[in-house]
Amino acid sequence: MQALIFDVDGTLADTETAHREAFNAAFAETGLDWHWDEALYTRLLKVAGGKERLLHYWRMVDPEEGCGSQVKATIDAVHAIKTRHYAARVGAGGLPLRPGIARLLDEAARAGLPLAIATTTTPANLDALLEAPLGAGWRGRFAAICDAGTTAVKKPAPDVYLAVLQRLGLEPGACLAIEDSENGLRAAQAAGIPAVVTPTAYSAQDRFDDALMVLPHLGDPDQPMPRHLAGADHRWADLAALRRWHRGDLSEAR
Numbered sequence: 729m730q731a732l733i734f735d736v737d738g739t740l741a742d743t744e745t746a747h748r749e750a751f752n753a754a755f756a757e758t759g760l761d762w763h764w765d766e767a768l769y770t771r772l773l774k775v776a777g778g779k780e781r782l783l784h785y786w787r788m789v790d791p792e793e794g795c796g797s798q799v800k801a802t803i804d805a806v807h808a809i810k811t812r813h814y815a816a817r818v819g820a821g822g823l824p825l826r827p828g829i830a831r832l833l834d835e836a837a838r839a840g841l842p843l844a845i846a847t848t849t850t851p852a853n854l855d856a857l858l859e860a861p862l863g864a865g866w867r868g869r870f871a872a873i874c875d876a877g878t879t880a881v882k883k884p885a886p887d888v889y890l891a892v893l894q895r896l897g898l899e900p901g902a903c904l905a906i907e908d909s910e911n912g913l914r915a916a917q918a919a920g921i922p923a924v925v926t927p928t929a930y931s932a933q934d935r936f937d938d939a940l941m942v943l944p945h946l947g948d949p950d951q952p953m954p955r956h957l958a959g960a961d962h963r964w965a966d967l968a969a970l971r972r973w974h975r976g977d978l979s980e981a982r
């Protein structure tokens with residue numbers, strides 16, 4: 729295993745409630761009588777990319793208007809407002825990283841293991857989310873960062889993972905992806921990258937066939953994984969465990 733590739737939303741942090749609230753705040757600010765509750769947003773998350781999600785929803789609720797000539801300009805405007813509301817919610821440490829993320833990033837840095845990000849989210853969201861927990865120089869911790877700004881075609885297409893592999897100069901099988909959703913798992917698999925999945929409440933009902941491992945989270949000494957999942961002495965996923973799983977030694981999972 730020569731690199732770890734992290735998804736962002738749902739993986740580095742459980743962000744989708746903040747995204748959902750930001751979308752609803754943008755609808756209210758622009759006078760759109762839309763409201764995305766948890767059940768609806770869970771379904772809409774099948775469409776990766778906030779702008780793509782808005783277009784999908786608009787065409788679902790108003791097929792005629794959703795295909796009009798002004799749709800792209802309106803979606804761009806609403807999404808820019810949403811991105812401002814999202815930054816207001818998660819900025820300045822508004823949302824913590826999920827268990828094990830800071831610990832693994834530090835361990836990888838100590839081990840000299842290259843790290844990368846493969847996400848469909850908007851670049852500005854990364855700075856808002858990561859500057860506080862990882863510091864102002866957070867981008868320097870990643871050998872490659874590919875997002876909606878670098879890669880237009882969203883998950884489950886492999887494009888963003890293929891872009892990361894190209895920047896890393898590594899073969900897919902030499903890497904391990906950490907994801908939270910079926911779209912993300914399918915994108916990694918389509919790029920030939922084995923993946924560990926840590927679902928959130930929004931993706932709990934997704935299918936994760938052929939994931940190396942499906943874990944509630946990566947665990948920390950103060951937030952261990954449930955014993956039945958991690959085995960007696962692996963109550964959190966450290967690099968040694970990820971390397972074992974990457975080699976195909978999934979004995980803890982039995």
Ligand code: XBP
Nearest residue numbers: 736737747776777778847848849850
């Ligand atoms: C999850 C997504 C993103 C977010 C919303 O990205 O699909 O679209 O839901 O962010 P990830 P934007 O690949 O990190 O799981 O509105 O900026 O798209």
Ligand code: MG
Nearest residue numbers: 735737738908
């Ligand atoms: Mg995700």
